[in-house]
Amino acid sequence: MYRTCIFCSADLGANEALEAFPVGRRVAFDGWKGRLWAVCTGCGRWNLAPMEERWEAIEQADRAFRDTRIRVQSENVGLAKLRDGTRLIRVGEALPGELAAWRYGDQLVSRRRRYLIAGAAAGGLGLAAVSGLMAVGVGGGLMGLWSVFVHAYEEKQATRVVHRLSAAESPTGREVSIRRWHVLGAQLAAPGSDGIELHVPDVSRKDRKTDGWGRPRFADEEVLVLPDAQARLVLGRAMVQVNRKGASRDRVADAVELLGRADGAESYLRDAARRESVLGRRKGMEARQLTPIASLALEMALHDEQERRALQGELGALEAAWRQAEEIAGIADALPDLPPSDPPRLILPG
Template identity: 45%
Template sequence: MYAACLFCDAPFPGNEALESFPVGRRVAFDADRGRLWAVCRRCERWNLAPMEQRWEAIEDAERLFRDTRVRVSTDNIGLAKLREGLELVRIGRPLRPEFAAWRYGDQFGRRRRRAVTAGGVGAAAAVVAAPIAVPALVAGLWSGGIFVAGYLAGGVTVPYEMAKEWLLSERVIARVSLGDPADGAPDADIRVRHLRESTLLQDGADGVALRLQHDGGETDLRGASATRALGALLARANAWGASAGQVRAAVHAIDERGDALGWLHAAARRSSRPGGRVMAEWRRVGALALTPVERLAVEMALHEEQERRALEGELEVLTDAWRDAEEIAAIADSI
């Protein structure tokens, strides 16, 4: 078993995920041809494992690859990153990338627990009315039609209806760039009502764009600008997290569309449907004219698409390296 790269002599770090082949942090395998490589991260050369060490490790690597929920594949090669830090490169017929509830269950569950702990039942009731996240301190107390809100008015008692209007409509919940900050794009304050009035748009290349309402009017954002803005807005809209049932429902919505990109297209159609605001009132939805479960699924899908594209950037390099390694392996196995 290798301790160092055969090409540059760099030592291989160990891995604890693949017990039958604990060599390196990137392992490539081809189950059909029975080949296994340790990939050197210094020189990126593929070190073919001895024949007697391959079969059990290949079986284990295949099982780990199938159990990994975040992965990306092309026609010839797949890449998966395990939580233990090991990267698996799978050569051969790819598996369809999957989206699993466990990845987001902890994330949204923690949000939910923090919100409930901070705000209690009163704040939770305010959130139901507002359809987006509400800071716990403004849950407020009222008596005889008067809203007591030291947080809102510096200790001054203000009329309940005025405070309610601020809380559910005029409160600034985010500040986002209306384009690429590197190009000097201006920032805009986004209020509660803007988030309800903004809609997703379909974008063939990037999956989703954003028609954003703000104090200055309306701006269509696409590409990285849309992704950045949506990240900020969805973090507020979904700040109260989700139950395990809601997470499962969001994952199911994505699975029904085949993948994250398919769901983003579907969510954009729902958000920007003709007469969407009337339909939104009837469906009792809030931010982006989507239900809470639909918004959770959009946030998940955006994460998935960002990771997929980052992985795909590595796949092109991996494919070239695999072709070179395959030639060497074919010669070695024929001796």
């Protein structure tokens, strides 16, 4: 089994995904024709594997490709990214489309764990401080001070900037700062068949106004309308704030199920836009507010589309490389098997 590229002699690397063919960080296969390649990350050329090393590895690669949720496909070539970072390139007719429901859910579970730990630590410190001062008779006043501190902390967090638009890219012609409390009142919209929009209210105000329950009030003083590309960028950052508490594995499973009923992540995004969904609590728009499960699903769908767009950019180059490699493979596989030659002999005189 070779370890270096036959074209440029660069190290092909190794993978842990294919036990029968642990060569290469990029592995291409054609199950129909029985061909297997290790793709050089240096020169990009496809190194055809020997015939005897192919079949078991092709079966493993095909199973791994089908089981992988992060993948994109064109008519002739599919690309998948495995957990260990290995890229699998599948040559042949595209598989039926399948919505990605993938490891991003683990990030949501970890986020929930961090949120609970931070909350418990803050609560413990506050309780310890109150208990200590109550012992000396000043606990009542401290409770009021603690409430003021908590309110001030929440206000500071609410005014943190999620995204900043420069004057050149801002529809208003001036720099705009979108803060955490702004995105909780933001609303999706569908301008037509072409993409989505995000409507962000009150962007001219830095400090939020609240009702008696501490919920932000939106006056629609200046609604910033972000077109498709900008909307997706801001929305991706905004949903991290909306779902800042993370989620349990059960809720992640419910979000995955909700995504599974949609016709792909992009379809889920567009459906949310057509419903004019609101990201957070907003008076008068309660019926359009995303549920906690729907919020998780929207964040996962956005992440899925980012992964797919990144992989999509590689498909054109891969298809051109595959056509060239296929010509070489067709010639190589058509060569007859030659019997091993006899070893050289030394004939002594006399």
